[in-house]
Amino acid sequence: MLELSANIEYMYTDRDFVDRIDAVAELDVPAFEFGVWLERDVPSIRERAKRHRLTVANISVDPKISLLDADESAALARAVRATCDTARQFGCTQLGLLVEEVKLEPGRPWFDYQRSDRQRDERRRQRDNIVRALKSVAPVAEGEGMLLLIECLNTLVDHADYFIASWKEGVSIAREVDSPAVGLTFDAYHHQVNEGNLISSLRQDIDLIHHIHIADVPGRHEPGTGEINYLNLLRAAKQAGYDGYLGLECVPTKEDVGAALAPIRQIVDQVNREE
């Protein structure tokens, strides 16, 4: 069954962070998620989630550590351990992990790095560092019963210097790590901005996809405001065997968030009813 999870970093931003959980409960969505947690009031978040019987679907590994840098492996292991401890308090078993940014030449599009041998070699070295870093922390996550989910972000609109700009590269990294504790978040918004081909990607690599993020293009607003056909996409996800959360990482266009989310809720209900 597909279930919505509201990302409270993106909605109700005029409210105190913990109070946003009350707003999610009023929406009658079963789960919420957020990113980094070190500067958040973890006990209050836990208490509020429990009060409303809401699931915490996903949090991010914190502090953010660059997986591109081979010297950071001890810091990464510490961050993963600490995040597992926090996630356990919420009953959350999925940890988002961003690999961070290429710092060679900020603002340069990733495909430009293919032009010289030196740049190609540097990118190759950084890619291998990501694989090595993930292999080193995979047993930690596995031992804790947690999933580490890397994510591809778009480099054309929002994250010019982020390393994993293509789904294929993210998949190749996860396949090389080859751990049941390491998979991918499929972010339909980022994927559509950088490369499109959403349904094919999703079908082909569904075994690695443990979480889905949704928003529409352009603008990262709620599904239904742009060019992504969420009925067909979510139907394909369900038919391929996806059975999990759809993290709403969108900035609603309406003050009435419930009204903004009505179309995607209708789509999720419809897809869930289908055989």
Ligand SMILES: [Mn+2]
């Ligand atoms: Mn995302």
